[in-house]
Amino acid sequence: MVAVHAFDTFLQERLIPVRLSEPLAPFTTMKVGGPADFFVEPRTPGELAATFRAAKECDVPVRILGSGANLLIRDEGVRGAVIRLTHFNRRDGLHVQAGYNFARLVKETAAEGLGGLECLAGIPAQVGGAIRMNAGGRHGETSSAVKYVDVMTPEGDLRRLTRDEVGFRYRGTDLGSAVVLAAGFDLRPSAGIWERYDEVLSQKKSSQPLGTHNAGCMFKNPPGGHAGRIIDECGLKGMRVGNAHVSERHANFIENDGGATAADILTLVEKIQQRASQPLELEVLVW
């Protein structure tokens, strides 16, 4: 406990914004989960590096929270520090900081007639999260439009990685404990970009329960298949535990009707995995 107190004292002495026992549910789209011991919002790369240094010295585990859209936080909350890059939210042309709203970037570049991101319309994320998770869907994935990624290592060193060095794969990267600070996108002026954006967004609106409290697709698609179709074909739409249920609109979504706990959702996840006709692996991260 002595070491734990030293961590927030260290941050407060350097005027780095930190809050104790911060409820995390409001920072997620699913709206469940307990508090973080420390919630840190550094304003500069220097403050972020100092936060890492303090965490290492005090043996405090660190996690980076984006828009909490692909995340389930357990009811007990998160021990250690949760960092949010709220203040890293600038866009300079095609160089965009990690805390920038990804859906907004996709919409803005589509409106500017720049092609490359329009196939990702409507994905809730921060730029950093979209890069780290290689967010995407049926029409494409983030990696295709990335030129470079600026990261900070846990030692506080800054590096610019080429797209190949990021090691993009299906819903993941090789970034490990490096934190995305910004990315450069490779977008080209082309015709019909806004129309395509609009089409992808409409398709998403008609097939997914947007506007409810959910974490997007819960499971990864197994090779050659679709988790949503598999769950649907097993007749599991509407299955309920507590205040959570399998979406009627898209079976790979779980909706929180209000007041669901993380335990409800995890029990529902297990039930789906037991009853599905194929092994299903979680896509959503669990903290």
Ligand code: EPU
């Ligand atoms: N389907 C059903 N029943 C359902 C849901 C889907 O039969 O309840 C069928 C559809 O009719 C379709 C097929 O399954 O034939 C695929 O459905 P969809 O087009 O919705 O695509 P998906 O594979 O389920 C993927 C991504 C989504 C992304 C969409 C659209 C994964 C795990 N999911 O879904 O991503 O929005 O494509 O691009 O890769 C997410 O990652 O959180 C997410 C929602």
